Amino acid sequence: MNAGWAEALPWTIVLPMVGAVLTPAVAARRPRLAGTWAWGVLLVASALASGLVYQLATTGPFSYDVGGWAQPYGIELRFDHFSAWVLPLLLLFVVIVPFSWRYLDHVMPDERRPAFYALLLLNAGGMIGFCVTGDFFNLFVFTEVVSLSSYALVAVGGRGLAAFAALKYLFIGAVSSLLMLFATAQLFALTGSLNMADVAGRLADVGGGPAVMVAFAAYAVSFMVKTAMFPVHVWLPDAHAIAPSPVSAVLSGMVVKIGIIGMLRVYQVFFAADVLELGAFNQTLVWFGAISIVMGAFFAIFQDDIKLMLAYSTISNIGYIVLGLGLASPYAVIGASVHVFNHALIKATLFLAAGAIIHQTGLRTLSDLRGIARRMPQTSAAMAVGAVSIVGLPPTAGFVCKWYIALGAFESGQAPFGFALVFGALFIFIYYVRMLNAFYFQEPVHDVVIEANEAPWSMRAPVIVLATLCLVLGVLGGIPLSFVEPAVLELLPFWGN
Amino acid sequence: MLLFGLDLDYVLVVVLFCVGLYMLVSKSNLLKKLLGLNVMETAVFAFIVTSGMIEGGDPPILVAGTAAPYASPIPQAMVLTGIVVAVSVTAVALALIVQIHAHFGTIEVDELKELP
Numbered sequence: 063m064n065a066g067w068a069e070a071l072p073w074t075i076v077l078p079m080v081g082a083v084l085t086p087a088v089a090a091r092r093p094r095l096a097g098t099w100a101w102g103v104l105l106v107a108s109a110l111a112s113g114l115v116y117q118l119a120t121t122g123p124f125s126y127d128v129g130g131w132a133q134p135y136g137i138e139l140r141f142d143h144f145s146a147w148v149l150p151l152l153l154l155f156v157v158i159v160p161f162s163w164r165y166l167d168h169v170m171p172d173e174r175r176p177a178f179y180a181l182l183l184l185n186a187g188g189m190i191g192f193c194v195t196g197d198f199f200n201l202f203v204f205t206e207v208v209s210l211s212s213y214a215l216v217a218v219g220g221r222g223l224a225a226f227a228a229l230k231y232l233f234i235g236a237v238s239s240l241l242m243l244f245a246t247a248q249l250f251a252l253t254g255s256l257n258m259a260d261v262a263g264r265l266a267d268v269g270g271g272p273a274v275m276v277a278f279a280a281y282a283v284s285f286m287v288k289t290a291m292f293p294v295h296v297w298l299p300d301a302h303a304i305a306p307s308p309v310s311a312v313l314s315g316m317v318v319k320i321g322i323i324g325m326l327r328v329y330q331v332f333f334a335a336d337v338l339e340l341g342a343f344n345q346t347l348v349w350f351g352a353i354s355i356v357m358g359a360f361f362a363i364f365q366d367d368i369k370l371m372l373a374y375s376t377i378s379n380i381g382y383i384v385l386g387l388g389l390a391s392p393y394a395v396i397g398a399s400v401h402v403f404n405h406a407l408i409k410a411t412l413f414l415a416a417g418a419i420i421h422q423t424g425l426r427t428l429s430d431l432r433g434i435a436r437r438m439p440q441t442s443a444a445m446a447v448g449a450v451s452i453v454g455l456p457p458t459a460g461f462v463c464k465w466y467i468a469l470g471a472f473e474s475g476q477a478p479f480g481f482a483l484v485f486g487a488l489f490i491f492i493y494y495v496r497m498l499n500a501f502y503f504q505e506p507v508h509d510v511v512i513e514a515n516e517a518p519w520s521m522r523a524p525v526i527v528l529a530t531l532c533l534v535l536g537v538l539g540g541i542p543l544s545f546v547e548p549a550v551l552e553l554l555p556f557w558g559n
Numbered sequence: 560m561l562l563f564g565l566d567l568d569y570v571l572v573v574v575l576f577c578v579g580l581y582m583l584v585s586k587s588n589l590l591k592k593l594l595g596l597n598v599m600e601t602a603v604f605a606f607i608v609t610s611g612m613i614e615g616g617d618p619p620i621l622v623a624g625t626a627a628p629y630a631s632p633i634p635q636a637m638v639l640t641g642i643v644v645a646v647s648v649t650a651v652a653l654a655l656i657v658q659i660h661a662h663f664g665t666i667e668v669d670e671l672k673e674l675p
Contacts, residue, residue, distance in 0.1 A: 199637055199640070203640060203644065206644045206647075206648070210647055210648065210651055213651055213655075214651060217655055217658065221658070221662050222658065222659055222661075222662025222663050223662075225655045225656075225658040225659045225662070226655075226659055226663075226671060228655055229589065229652060229655045229656065229659065232648065232651065232652050232655065233583060233592060233596065233652075236596055236648050236652075237580075237583070237596070237599070239644075239648075240599055240600060240603050243603050243607075243641060244603050244606065246637075247603065247606055247607040247610055247634070247637070250607075250610065250633070250634070250637075251610035254631070256633070
């Protein structure tokens with residue numbers, strides 16, 4: 063089974079999508095079957111994805127020509143070190159779906175479950191496609207698959223307010239997607255090609271100039287909106303806080319990351335073409351990243367709603383990743399690439415633990431949830447592990463990446479940003495300490511909290527697995543770091559510094 | 560055709576885009592915002608279609624008597640896909656607006672913001 067795994071590449075995208083379309087049919091008689099079905103589909107897809115990663119590790123990046131049409135005329139699917147993100151992404155889905163089985167009981171009536179799981183599978187399929195496509199127009203189409211399913215997932219559980227949050231997300235998201243389509247069209251008009259590798263080659267002939275700059279800027283702004291960087295973050299807090307908790311975990315952990323992956327893809331093309339002087343752009347990223355870290359953490363301090371607090375914390379962590387990318391030194395970029403995954407893991411832990419608490423008590427603010435740790439020790443412990451992890455204390459998953467990004471800041475001689483990063487971590491520390499203080503050391507004020515029981519096993523197990531992984535990846539943090547290292551080092555010589 | 564030294568079609572596309580963006584940002588009615596979004600989409604589609612045009616080019620269909628240069632057929636395929644995406648976005652947005660109206664009884668943003 064050597065070269066054979068490349069054949070699995072299109073199936074990894076197609077399987078969740080076909081699974082999504084079939085969900086309502088499969089679960090027509092028994093709506094609760096939809097959850098098991100979605101889980102099965104995701105398990106098979108992750109098996110395929112591990113085959114792809116195995117192939118990548120043994121033979122290096124590989125491509126697949128869709129329909130047998132040769133590049134650059136056909137559509138190319140390409141699996142490189144950044145695409146390897148599909149495996150952890152699918153594994154996180156595999157953990158999150160069992161959590162949602164019981165969680166959905168109080169969110170929606172049974173007959174709406176098939177639609178929920180269909181959207182979740184569609185979302186997973188879109189993200190896989192986004193990560194492995196080697197074609198700019200496909201990048202846009204997969205973005206829209208992910209975005210549309212995300213808008214619907216935000217609204218799926220609630221009534222009016224959820225729909226309003228989803229609509230706000232939709233308007234901003236649609237404008238950013240339009241910018242992306244415009245940038246794609248601009249590149250096509252300039253080079254006559256949509257294949258990424260081909261565009262890179264042809265751009266070198268076209269040379270620089272304002273037209274290329276406009277295309278790059280449109281991509282950059284579009285991806286900044288998708289990742290919810292500070293000035294354009296307004297859609298994120300409401301949408302992520304109001305969605306059902308498993309959806310919040312997916313949105314906060316993974317969907318915002320498509321902006322980062324997209325940015326890396328565009329970087330690969332523009333740096334290979336070497337037509338733009340991107341030092342100034344990197345500097346902009348660094349500044350926006352630093353501002354996002356501080357402002358996200360600052361807003362989070364004042365939140366009483368735990369999910370809203372976690373949503374603001376996402377903005378601040380995206381700031382870390384963007385800061386790392388902008389610093390453009392090997393350590394920082396490796397740290398940022400790995401934080402894409404580690405943050406997804408940590409945020410899934412936190413949102414699922416918060417979801418378990420909300421499910422058991424029906425309360426969602428810190429002041430109402432005082433003393434919950436007495437009645438739900440395991441969930442609270444998982445929440446504590448997540449909190450320590452996201453602050454970036456050793457020996458947890460968050461430490462490794464933030465340490466690398468900080469090292470990168472000092473390595474590239476931009477020490478002030480290294481300090482900004484540490485101060486951001488302090489801010490984050492403050493609000494998570496507030497949370498842990500409320501959970502562990504304050505007297506309960508509500509009868510529900512005094513009588514609360516630990517969540518059912520189907521919800522507790524995913525939370526515990528994720529929290530354990532946060533610790534394990536803190537100890538074995540070197541493995542993902544050394545995995546992305548070759549890809550980053552290959553990219554860096556072109557990085558405008 | 561040139562206008563102030565700029566291609567007229569590109570000028571029109573930019574104007575159309577800005578009109579749509581203005582509607583999206585400034586209107587309070589959610590339906591009008593959605594219409595603004597659709598106008599912006601149309602502007603981008605128009606831009607894509609014009610980019611495939613070649614002065615004096617033939618349609619890229621093989622019949623007797625056609626000769627190079629050919630107009631590029633790819634932009635039309637792109638726009639077709641783009642329209643499908645735009646329709647889906649509009650459908651989801653309309654569904655959400657219906658839900659908002661059913662729940663709050665209004666689709667004006669300034670009234671929605673005053674609700675508790």
